[in-house]
């Protein structure tokens with residue numbers, strides 16, 4: 010039903026950050042995802058490519074432990090996340106996984122800086138103003154530190170979402186269609202930022218997209234096929 | 238950033254709505270606090286003034302009026318009784334003590350009461366300055382009288398006819414202040430005490446008597462009258478026999494302050510309860526309104542919840558955060574209501590003459606107010622409970638894939 014292929018451009022030797030084995034996910038009896046074996050290594054970056062409806066978001070949700078797969082195991086930082094209880098999974102996710110959602114979902118009641126502070130608080134990490142300031146600086150958001158998240162433009166909100174994903178220095182950053190709403194110039198900028206930030210904190214970047222403009226930078230592409 | 242600041246941020250985010258609910262709750266709480274403070278002080282005041290008085294004897298008429306006029310000094314007296322007849326009762330073996338009272342005049346709203354030194358003693362009144370009255374036209378005044386009229390030891394003043402002190406001024410008979418009592422928190426604070434002779438002289442001696450120079454003597458003893466006599470029993474049995482004996486065998490009336498106060502409080506209680514019901518309705522409305530606001534807000538916050546979960550927040554944490562939001566609003570509203578209630582009572586106590594006479598104050602704490610705080614906690618939790626459960630149950634994947 011579903012056809013997945015893995016194209017490694019380079020042979021990789023780093024330790025695995027994400028490992029998927031025998032993964033399958035069904036929605037209402039329909040198999041959406043079927044990935045027998047896939048590994049993402051430390052400090053390398055991956056693209057999940059496929060047309061709309063091919064299961065990219067579903068895969069990222071599973072990798073993030075937000076959705077339990079129908080079958081198979083997922084390990085993040087050598088931890089089988091399927092074996093974690095809901096509460097423990099939430100805390101694990103907060104510490105090890107940064108997520109940039111397709112629709113950004115900033116907390117509109119809070120300021121830009123508080124969105125970042127909240128990410129640390131929810132993950133049970135101590136408040137660290139210097140870290141928040143540095144990330145905001147790196148992403149060119151310094152002047153918006155106290156702005157309400159609600160008042161941001163699409164491009165600004167996208168950068169805040171990236172800032173929030175990297176603030177806890179996760180092992181893996183999952184980004185869902187981070188450029189789909191952006192023009193070429195903004196796409197380049199956002200991709201550069203994501204890339205830089207992932208490098209800075211030594212995180213593995215996994216980006217789901219149908220945007221072939223950004224294919225070039227990546228070590229490996231996980232291509233999800235269109236379903237019949 | 239923690240659950241508290243997060244909750245405050247959400248409350249601030251819908252500031253107008255939060256403020257409206259806050260005010261609604263505060264009004265309900267203030268209404269109840271107002272009534273609690275008033276009723277408790279009113280009753281305390283009544284009990285304090287009537288402490289140690291088992292029975293009041295006076296002219297026939299309304300027993301409540303007799304109690305009000307001769308114990309609380311607020312109503313007009315029912316009339317006069319013969320001193321000789323009253324004295325007979327005071328000699329009864331069941332009577333431990335009896336204090337005669339002669340009313341009639343007032344000075345700037347404060348009643349002048351002719352009585353004996355045992356009267357202030359029964360309220361444990363102590364002298365602040367000077368001494369007790371001894372001779373006719375000497376007076377010892379209450380603390381409040383001094384504060385409001387500015388009278389002090391050595392000052393002269395003239396009483397005016399009628400208990401309000403607005404009638405004809407008895408120019409010819411000047412009273413002199415010889416002492417001032419310390420504040421007692423009882424009716425003594427508002428009274429001007431003098432000898433019974435002073436009252437008799439002013440009211441009984443007409444022009445002719447004055448011409449004969451009988452002023453200091455007063456009327457012959459068999460004609461002397463008093464307004465009332467307050468009595469303490471020697472034994473509880475007296476409560477059964479003495480009032481019945483007096484009402485049946487004399488031209489006088491006996492009234493029990495305890496019974497009349499209970500009757501009065503029952504009447505006042507109906508009004509207090511009605512208003513209290515109104516206050517509770519306001520609180521219930523506030524609770525409902527808070528629930529609706531939070532419930533509606535949850536629709537927009539589904540994604541916020543998913544985000545916080547994805548950031549590592551456990552279900553329990555989010556559940557608590559929303560409960561906290563309800564609690565904060567409810568507690569803030571209650572505290573505001575309590576402050577408003579106390580402020581209004583204090584203001585009434587300062588500005589309203591009747592309330593001032595009662596010694597009404599907002600600077601007290603009544604036990605029932607703890608229950609109000611508890612109630613507000615419950616209101617907050619109940620109004621936030623369902624939204625919190627919604628947050629707890631939110632399925633991340635389903636919410637994320639819902640477009």
Ligand SMILES: Nc1ncnc2c1ncn2[C@@H]1O[C@H](COP(=O)(O)OP(=O)(O)O)[C@@H](O)[C@H]1O
Pocket residue numbers: 036037041059060061062063064065066067068634635638
């Ligand atoms: N919660 C869900 N219930 C049922 N079907 C779903 C759900 N989420 C996604 N799907 C279906 O799964 C398929 C893959 O969806 P998705 O992962 O969002 O694709 P993509 O992100 O690649 O566009 C789609 O056909 C979609 O309709």
Ligand SMILES: [Mg+2]
Pocket residue numbers: 065066067111185186
């Ligand atoms: Mg998608």
